Amino acid sequence: MLFILTNYSNSMKVKKDFEDDHIIEQMKMREIIEQIEGGELDLDLLDELENHLKNHMFQEEEYIFPAMAKMQNLRLEIAGFQTEHAALWKLFSMIHADLGNGKSDKIEKYANEIYKILREHNSREEMFIYKLMDDKAIKEMEKERPVGWVCKKMRDKNFL
Ligand SMILES: [Fe+2]
Ligand SMILES: [Fe+2]
Numbered sequence: 001m002l003f004i005l006t007n008y009s010n011s012m013k014v015k016k017d018f019e020d021d022h023i024i025e026q027m028k029m030r031e032i033i034e035q036i037e038g039g040e041l042d043l044d045l046l047d048e049l050e051n052h053l054k055n056h057m058f059q060e061e062e063y064i065f066p067a068m069a070k071m072q073n074l075r076l077e078i079a080g081f082q083t084e085h086a087a088l089w090k091l092f093s094m095i096h097a098d099l100g101n102g103k104s105d106k107i108e109k110y111a112n113e114i115y116k117i118l119r120e121h122n123s124r125e126e127m128f129i130y131k132l133m134d135d136k137a138i139k140e141m142e143k144e145r146p147v148g149w150v151c152k153k154m155r156d157k158n159f160l
Contacts, residue, residue: 011138014141018056021056026122031045032049054151055145057088058149063141064133065078074129077128086154087117088114091117095107095111
């Protein structure tokens, strides 16, 4: 039976969904690292995580960050989050490039770097952004990024 909590606000639900995303992303990344250490990588799992992560970035960059950027003191922090999104994006591209070229010596390094950035990034987002979200900041969100969507700092020509 499902009990409907009428006072459970939209922002609390969104916050919970985003925090759950962080947990899933970190778990999947850990699993990928363990596979790499064991000498076998499930490419479907890698794609699943990458897709999940990029949809999450899309929702943050297109909906959450613009709403929260109204708070002046968060702007610098948000720019940092966007830079980290681009770094994660780039690291996934580097893994794919190496897999495509049959090179595997640096994949473990890239995967560990993703995990390190992700853990730190996620806990800071929870602290600076999710904690402060209220219903006014949250509107209806598309769950999946449109085909061809690229995170903001990757669109900036001068980045990386
Ligand atoms: Fe993020
Ligand atoms: Fe996030």
